Amino acid sequence: MTLDREQVLRSAAALLTRKSTATMDEVAKAAGIGRATLHRHFAGRDALVKALESLGIQEFEAALDAARLDEGTSEEGLRRLIAAVEPSAGLLSFLVNENQLFEGDEVNEGWDRADARVSAFFRRGQERGEFRIDLTPAWLTEALYGLVGTGAWSIQAGRVAAQDFQYMIVELLLGGARRSVEQ
Amino acid sequence: MTLDREQVLRSAAALLTRKSTATMDEVAKAAGIGRATLHRHFAGRDALVKALESLGIQEFEAALDAARLDEGTSEEGLRRLIAAVEPSAGLLSFLVNENQLFEGDEVNEGWDRADARVSAFFRRGQERGEFRIDLTPAWLTEALYGLVGTGAWSIQAGRVAAQDFQYMIVELLLGGARRSVEQ
DNA sequence: CTCATGTGAGACATTTTCGTCTCATCGAAG
DNA sequence: CTTCGATGAGACGAAAATGTCTCACATGAG
The missing domain is CATH 1.10.357 (Tetracycline Repressor; domain 2)
Structure with missing residues (x-):
């Protein structure tokens, strides 16, 4: 069940590339996870983008x-x-x-x-x-x-x-x- | 006094290129106008982007x-x-x-x-x-x-x-x- | 089986942004 | 000077997004 952090980041990048104003909720849905779960792993939008940056x-x-x-x-x-x-x-x-x-x-x-x-x-x-x-x-x-x-x-x-x-x-x-x- | 619509669009494009999540208030400030004035000319963010698209x-x-x-x-x-x-x-x-x-x-x-x-x-x-x-x-x-x-x-x-x-x-x-x- | 862990769904208050409004001001035209 | 139109500043409620929480459920370990 452990969520695949990297997979989440990839789908987030894919979505944000197309729609840079996407909501955290949209990011979560795109990754196939709940918004709460997304929040458990990335404190907020900034943290998410920073994680994307680090991975990239x-x-x-x-x-x-x-x-x-x-x-x-x-x-x-x-x-x-x-x-x-x-x-x-x-x-x-x-x-x-x-x-x-x-x-x-x-x-x-x-x-x-x-x-x-x-x-x-x-x-x-x-x-x-x-x-x-x-x-x-x-x-x-x-x-x-x-x-x-x-x-x-x-x-x-x-x-x-x-x-x-x-x-x-x-x-x-x-x-x-x-x-x-x-x- | 008549506001230069094209100039507003250009500065909006310049800002949105750098920061795609910029708010209408930031766009207005970047253009050196008030948010109300920005709204008088472009009904909302979508209208602004569409105007940018048309101009482009x-x-x-x-x-x-x-x-x-x-x-x-x-x-x-x-x-x-x-x-x-x-x-x-x-x-x-x-x-x-x-x-x-x-x-x-x-x-x-x-x-x-x-x-x-x-x-x-x-x-x-x-x-x-x-x-x-x-x-x-x-x-x-x-x-x-x-x-x-x-x-x-x-x-x-x-x-x-x-x-x-x-x-x-x-x-x-x-x-x-x-x-x-x-x- | 029992338990612990991580999750999805959603409720909730807070914050941010949006769209609309009013009002004072500025500048140009008459 | 007076009038008119457009603007900036800001107030206001509505809408949206955010961050936090609870709770039921599923899965895997022991």
Whole structure:
């Protein structure tokens, strides 16, 4: 009977991604549990969002670890990262658009830490001559987040096939839409 | 004294993008007007969001017109589109992440219409051999939205320079991050 | 079986937000 | 100056959401 905390968080993220103004009652119903039970595990809406944030950061950092970004070429590292991040894409999509909820007070250093790792990865790729240098690492980092979020959203909306997630994101991020001579 | 309806909508979009659960009072304060005045112009939160949606679609369709997507190469058309869309990026960024607020009932055919135009543009580019055919028009359309939203967000957060908006988006969308031989 | 634990449903008071209202004020037009 | 229209501030009740509580029930352990 013990409730699956992580499962609750995932369905909450899925709902809040679609409807950010959802009620605690709606969140509970979406998770298939009672409002009282939801309250027993998360003191309130803020606590719920913080838990979502913690879970998202934890999973993202785990994905960064699993991707072994410093092994092989940058392209290989990026492909591994996108693959590792796919299961968390929905959750991350929510957090990317909601991480401003706690205004100013605590920016969550975990997010900064992950940001720094991704940014450093792109910078390293530039120094190696594998990534273009006219796009800043900061922008490439943001674009990566944006495309992962967009990908998750597009799949959920049924506009693109779920199996294409990794391919679409990696290919667009690496090669863009232009048809080049080498293809 | 007559209140600038559009200005109110813009500041509302800016606030709601950051904090989607903002109250009507916060929206009013952000716009520098009283809550009563806000209510005189928009019956309620739903009416406000619908007005935002209408304005966003109107501006996006105007941008599509201004971009003359069928003139010149696809790349030129895309550059014109991004340039034309820049002033509305903040508003569009909000709508992209909130267009699911009216669940199921009315998907707003204006949005579908705009979607179809963008999608057709990418398809045309593919038929001309200017865009790769292994990325679907639907995905390219979504990616365009995502990158525009991410660009607006990144600039607002101060992570990238405002003057780079067009360049960053167009270059990434067209050429990707990979450093190719021709560069 | 008996018990302990965790749960769902719902009641309840409190808090927040909403929608409407009044009234004083400001500024422009006449 | 006077009038008119729009606004800001705030009061007010209604509605919604929240947080806490009780209680019956189900499940698993002993």
